[in-house]
Amino acid sequence: MTYRKAVRIVARRTAQALSVLLLAAGIGTAMSHGSTAWAQNCATVDVVIARGTVEPGYLGAAIGDPLYAVLSAQLPVDTVAHRVEYPADLLVPSSMADGTRAMTTHLLHQAAACPDQRFVLVGYSQGAVVTHAVLGSAAVPGAWTLPPELSDRVVAVLLFGDPMRLVGGTVTPLYADRTANYCAAGDPVCAGGVFPAAHGTYEWAFAAAAGQVSARL
Numbered sequence: 001m002t003y004r005k006a007v008r009i010v011a012r013r014t015a016q017a018l019s020v021l022l023l024a025a026g027i028g029t030a031m032s033h034g035s036t037a038w039a040q041n042c043a044t045v046d047v048v049i050a051r052g053t054v055e056p057g058y059l060g061a062a063i064g065d066p067l068y069a070v071l072s073a074q075l076p077v078d079t080v081a082h083r084v085e086y087p088a089d090l091l092v093p094s095s096m097a098d099g100t101r102a103m104t105t106h107l108l109h110q111a112a113a114c115p116d117q118r119f120v121l122v123g124y125s126q127g128a129v130v131t132h133a134v135l136g137s138a139a140v141p142g143a144w145t146l147p148p149e150l151s152d153r154v155v156a157v158l159l160f161g162d163p164m165r166l167v168g169g170t171v172t173p174l175y176a177d178r179t180a181n182y183c184a185a186g187d188p189v190c191a192g193g194v195f196p197a198a199h200g201t202y203e204w205a206f207a208a209a210a211g212q213v214s215a216r217l
Helices: 003-023 065-073 095-113 128-135 148-155 197-200 203-214
Strands: 045-050 078-082 118-124 153-160 180-181
Touching: 045 065, 045 095, 045 128, 065 078, 065 118, 065 203, 095 118, 095 128, 095 148, 118 128, 118 203, 128 153, 148 153, 153 203
Parallel strands: 045 078, 045 118, 118 153, 153 180
Antiparallel strands: none
16 A cells, blocks of 8 residues: 555545544533642653543543543552643634644653653543544644654553544554553444443443553553
8 A cells, every 4th residue: 555545545534533523523521520630740651631522621521530530540650640732622623733733742842851751642532533643543634743753652542432443543553552442332423323422431441441551561
């Protein structure tokens, strides 16, 4: 397969995934959010989280906040969490490109400031597409991508309710061995299901996700 053909395939899959997100934009999460401060430092692991479309909560009420609670409790090292600051709104045309810039910029800054720090990348729904694009596996116009020389710093990639999964999209081979992609049965965004509530129900995956990360530390 030529490079140009591969780019066209990634672009087509991304466009299809965006269509899925637009159809599912009305799916909301009604979970509560507790007030927790998330300081930035040179902890052993930095959990970098891109929340879903209009998802409430700081790190994300459906995924980020409860997932980080599990990770911080179960991982055998000290951790810190980072919220990717982007619109997470499909009515903002640059939303996903903004997300890639914010995630990549943070990773570059932390990699330089904390030479021993490693990263866990988390993406939910629209945030999963942002994460794909940062890793070079989704064609988002204006996307910022992580330099391959920093790939060894990425411990794990955790994707939830990933629209790219529905259209056959996968992460690049460079990250395939450290990626877990969770899709709830009936989730219309990642499984083409008919149960919108399934898109916000991923607590069942958090322990497995923590195990995925722990195994690579």
